Amino acid sequence: KAGVTQTPRYLIKTRGQQVTLSCSPISGHRSVSWYQQTPGQGLQFLFEYFSETQRNKGNFPGRFSGRQFSNSRSEMNVSTLELGDSALYLCASSPGQPLMREQFFGPGTRLTVL
Amino acid sequence: KNEVEQSPQNLTAQEGEFITINCSYSVGISALHWLQQHPGGGIVSLFMLSSGKKKHGRLIATINIQEKHSSLHITASHPRDSAVYICAVRPRAGGGADGLTFGKGTHLIIQP
Numbered sequence: 001k002a003g004v005t006q007t008p009r010y011l012i013k014t015r016g017q018q019v020t021l022s023c024s025p026i027s028g029h030r031s032v033s034w035y036q037q038t039p040g041q042g043l044q045f046l047f048e049y050f051s052e053t054q055r056n057k058g059n060f061p062g063r064f065s066g067r068q069f070s071n072s073r074s075e076m077n078v079s080t081l082e083l084g085d086s087a088l089y090l091c092a093s094s095p096g097q098p099l100m101r102e103q104f105f106g107p108g109t110r111l112t113v114l
Numbered sequence: 115k116n117e118v119e120q121s122p123q124n125l126t127a128q129e130g131e132f133i134t135i136n137c138s139y140s141v142g143i144s145a146l147h148w149l150q151q152h153p154g155g156g157i158v159s160l161f162m163l164s165s166g167k168k169k170h171g172r173l174i175a176t177i178n179i180q181e182k183h184s185s186l187h188i189t190a191s192h193p194r195d196s197a198v199y200i201c202a203v204r205p206r207a208g209g210g211a212d213g214l215t216f217g218k219g220t221h222l223i224i225q226p
Contacts, residue, residue, distance in 0.1 A: 043202070045214045090155075
């Protein structure tokens with residue numbers, strides 16, 4: 001079974017731009033979670049989707065948004081990029097109930113904001 | 115103050131030693147996760163616990179819900195165990211933050 005895939009793997013943007021990151025979960029997994037990892041703050045939860053519905057949301061500004069499609073693929077969008085948005089963005093999928101099951105992580109998208 | 119505290123922050127040990135990494139949390143939880151992150155960023159989920167003890171190969175994870183504490187043990191450590199180990203908790207519904215709250219991680223180095 002193929003693992004979780006994320007595209008693109010690396011991305012360079014400038015302040016004020018917007019970016020969309022994509023995550024394809026393991027086949028059959030219905031839950032996708034997104035995380036931000038920075039050297040200063042460590043790992044932080046962004047949001048989580050299950051069956052196309054956002055179930056939980058972390059403490060991030062409204063510039064961060066996401067959605068999940070009927071095939072469970074998910075996208076996250078960051079608008080009006082700031083320097084502090086430079087981070088590794090990870091998604092994880094799990095087969096069932098949000099955050100109550102083992103999660104399988106993708107390789108991440110490394111975003112650099114100049 | 116972070117809701118999830120890990121200790122130690124850094125640990126260097128010799129191959130073969132028994133390793134213990136601790137995680138304490140301050141809120142009621144419905145689940146606790148142990149994750150392993152290798153250089154380059156890849157994260158692997160090691161355990162998900164809501165009570166008791168789990169074992170997988172040389173790894174053992176325990177949790178004490180009353181004391182709000184979990185430990186990850188590695189027996190017969192090996193240089194390939196060198197990684198950052200991260201504890202994360204899922205607060206109980208209505209317990210505050212949504213989603214997972216993470217510790218800062220324990221950077222483990224096993225020397226041959």
